[in-house]
Amino acid sequence: xxxxxxxxxxxxxxxxxxxxxxxxxxxxxxLLTFLALGLLYTLLRPxxxxxxxxxxxxxxxxxxxxxxxxxxxxxxxxxxxLSIYLLGALLGLSWGIWKHAARGFxxxxxGAGLAFAVIGLLLNSNVWINWLLxxxxxxxxxxxxxxxxxxxxxxxxxxxxxYFPLVILxxxxxxxxxxxxxxxxxxxxxxxxxxxxxxxxxVVSLPLGxxxxxxxxxxxxxxxxxxIGYIELMRxxxxxxxxxxxxxxxxxxxxxxxxxxxxxxxxxxxxILFEAxxxxxxxxxxxxxxxxxxxxxAQALGLSGPLTMSFxxxxxxxxxxxxxxxxxxxxxxxxxxxxxxxxxxxxxxxGRSVLAQSEWLGTHRxxxxxxxxxxWGFNMAFTYGSRRMEEAMGVGRR
Amino acid sequence: xxxxxxxxxxxFNSWRIYIWIALVSLAIIWLMLRLIQNRSELPLxxxxxxxxxVVPILILWVGFVTQPEPPLKANLPVLTGxxxxxxxxxxxxxxxxxxxxxxxxxxxxxEVVRAGIQAVSRGQVEAARSLGFTGAQxxxxxxxxxxxxxxxxxxxxxxxxxxxxxxxxxxxxxxDLFSIAGTVINQTGATIEVIVIIMLSYLSMSLFTSLLMxxxxxxxxxxxx
Numbered sequence: 001x002x003x004x005x006x007x008x009x010x011x012x013x014x015x016x017x018x019x020x021x022x023x024x025x026x027x028x029x030x031l032l033t034f035l036a037l038g039l040l041y042t043l044l045r046p047x048x049x050x051x052x053x054x055x056x057x058x059x060x061x062x063x064x065x066x067x068x069x070x071x072x073x074x075x076x077x078x079x080x081x082l083s084i085y086l087l088g089a090l091l092g093l094s095w096g097i098w099k100h101a102a103r104g105f106x107x108x109x110x111g112a113g114l115a116f117a118v119i120g121l122l123l124n125s126n127v128w129i130n131w132l133l134x135x136x137x138x139x140x141x142x143x144x145x146x147x148x149x150x151x152x153x154x155x156x157x158x159x160x161x162x163y164f165p166l167v168i169l170x171x172x173x174x175x176x177x178x179x180x181x182x183x184x185x186x187x188x189x190x191x192x193x194x195x196x197x198x199x200x201x202x203v204v205s206l207p208l209g210x211x212x213x214x215x216x217x218x219x220x221x222x223x224x225x226x227x228i229g230y231i232e233l234m235r236x237x238x239x240x241x242x243x244x245x246x247x248x249x250x251x252x253x254x255x256x257x258x259x260x261x262x263x264x265x266x267x268x269x270x271x272i273l274f275e276a277x278x279x280x281x282x283x284x285x286x287x288x289x290x291x292x293x294x295x296x297x298a299q300a301l302g303l304s305g306p307l308t309m310s311f312x313x314x315x316x317x318x319x320x321x322x323x324x325x326x327x328x329x330x331x332x333x334x335x336x337x338x339x340x341x342x343x344x345x346x347x348x349x350x351g352r353s354v355l356a357q358s359e360w361l362g363t364h365r366x367x368x369x370x371x372x373x374x375x376w377g378f379n380m381a382f383t384y385g386s387r388r389m390e391e392a393m394g395v396g397r398r
Numbered sequence: 399x400x401x402x403x404x405x406x407x408x409x410f411n412s413w414r415i416y417i418w419i420a421l422v423s424l425a426i427i428w429l430m431l432r433l434i435q436n437r438s439e440l441p442l443x444x445x446x447x448x449x450x451x452v453v454p455i456l457i458l459w460v461g462f463v464t465q466p467e468p469p470l471k472a473n474l475p476v477l478t479g480x481x482x483x484x485x486x487x488x489x490x491x492x493x494x495x496x497x498x499x500x501x502x503x504x505x506x507x508x509e510v511v512r513a514g515i516q517a518v519s520r521g522q523v524e525a526a527r528s529l530g531f532t533g534a535q536x537x538x539x540x541x542x543x544x545x546x547x548x549x550x551x552x553x554x555x556x557x558x559x560x561x562x563x564x565x566x567x568x569x570x571x572x573x574d575l576f577s578i579a580g581t582v583i584n585q586t587g588a589t590i591e592v593i594v595i596i597m598l599s600y601l602s603m604s605l606f607t608s609l610l611m612x613x614x615x616x617x618x619x620x621x622x623x
Contacts, residue, residue, distance in 0.1 A: 236604035
């Protein structure tokens with residue numbers, strides 16, 4: 001006899017019922033709700049009033065391209081747009097094929113695209129056509145994903161894996177492809193640079209961190225002490241000094257005649273080395289939570305060491321520390337603003353140089369508010385991703 | 399910002415002996431209670447812990463009888479002339495730095511602790527509740543000891559981050575290690591030496607923190623056969 005598994009019925013509240021349950025349930029909650037509303041009103045009213053009447057948003061619309069891509073050649077901007085269209089297509093396709101699992105991300109992207117189109121219209125910029133086009137592509141590929149046979153699944157995973165190298169190739173260009181002329185990394189800038197550093201450094205540092213964490217728990221003394229020394233040294237010094245090392249000392253150590261890699265690449269390597277130590281400690285926390293019985297059970301089933309690690313131990317360990325790993329992701333994203341001190345133009349540094357233009361003097365509030373919303377928006381998306389991942393893996397419910 | 403503070407009176411030196419006696423007696427009480435507890439199966443009755451309060455008060459009472467003057471006196475800020483005199487002075491820069499770092503790091507630590515608590519399997523809570531533990535007891539005695547294993551390594555990272563982020567004080571004009579080092583570099587031109595000194599001081603601070611946290615971590619480790 002098979003047991004019929006039934007989910008408990010889910011209680012769905014309407015908006016009015018939700019308000020009554022969460023904001024107006026008792027007399028003191030009513031009082032607190034009104035107090036909070038009053039506080040928000042007094043705090044936010046001047047800010048909203050200022051942003052609608054006094055603020056000179058022209059500083060953003062006039063320099064929007066600068067904020068987004070820095071000095072990236074203007075006649076090559078189609079490459080950036082192409083990578084956004086590709087992202088839209090992939091998101092739409094995943095929404096159509098994976099349905100619920102990707103719906104949230106697709107909806108966020110849809111909302112963001114529409115919002116950007118509206119902002120573009122408001123700021124009299126002609127980018128709204130491109131954003132509308134990417135939203136259209138997303139919806140079109142969603143429809144395509146719905147009618148595609150189930151065989152499309154494996155292709156989709158492959159496409160996601162290929163997406164990031166493809167984008168790097170698109171943005172950086174290559175000498176061997178005639179219509180993709182190479183764009184030197186030292187003229188990358190703005191949000192493009194920030195995102196490139198964040199994505200590459202995060203993607204590379206996590207596996208490196210896992211290796212270091214395993215090394216720290218290894219029984220081989222050389223491996224263990226090397227890992228401990230590396231982790232403690234890297235966590236012990238400020239990131240600024242690591243970046244300085246990568247920027248100033250690497251060219252000194254290279255033999256004569258060897259051209260040092262670009263500043264962006266050196267910065268990315270610095271970020272990877274620094275972040276790997278932090279990820280290693282996050283993963284070590286997870287590994288400590290897995291009991292020895294798990295290893296023994298895996299051995300009893302005849303699994304080899306690497307198989308035990310990759311199929312039994314690491315899935316449990318990583319699941320336990322998803323919030324800590326995303327903490328580090330977010331930290332790294334915010335730390336990218338430090339590349340300004342080694343002469344790279346990230347979005348904040350561009351904001352500062354925009355403020356130095358004589359026609360936009362005194363627009364600090366507009367520029368930094370803009371940067372604030374950019375950072376905040378991306379971090380919200382990161383946190384949403386981490387929450388979805390936790391839900392999918394049943395963290396806290398099992 | 400001014401806060402009321404305490405400052406030692408001239409009698410503080412003669413009081414020192416009593417304070418030492420009180421501290422030593424606290425240590426002796428702790429050792430004795432531990433010994434007694436190790437022998438008996440049952441937890442100690444609550445009144446045994448009263449010794450922690452009663453004995454130091456007795457010693458300080460002896461002090462008050464023999465010494466006419468108290469060891470500390472309140473130091474209240476008083477408005478004299480154009481400014482306050484006395485009390486503890488909290489500069490706006492320091493207050494901003496403290497508040498900013500506390501709130502910022504608090505958010506990161508919240509996520510780390512949440513990860514740890516959620517990593518403890520659901521059955522543990524249910525087992526604790528069915529054994530009659532209250533919610534607070536279950537959290538304190540069952541969940542937290544297990545969660546700490548996941549929490550400690552990332553928590554150490556956050557503490558190290560906190561120490562390093564304090565160098566951002568330079569952004570609001572607070573003269574911390576980094577800004578002093580900047581001044582020294584300006585005056586002497588010895589850039590590399592000063593940078594090395596900065597790195598060594600941060601490194602020694604961080605290594606000490608992670609040493610303590612690693613000792614704590616090995617005490618909290620999963621005890622297995």
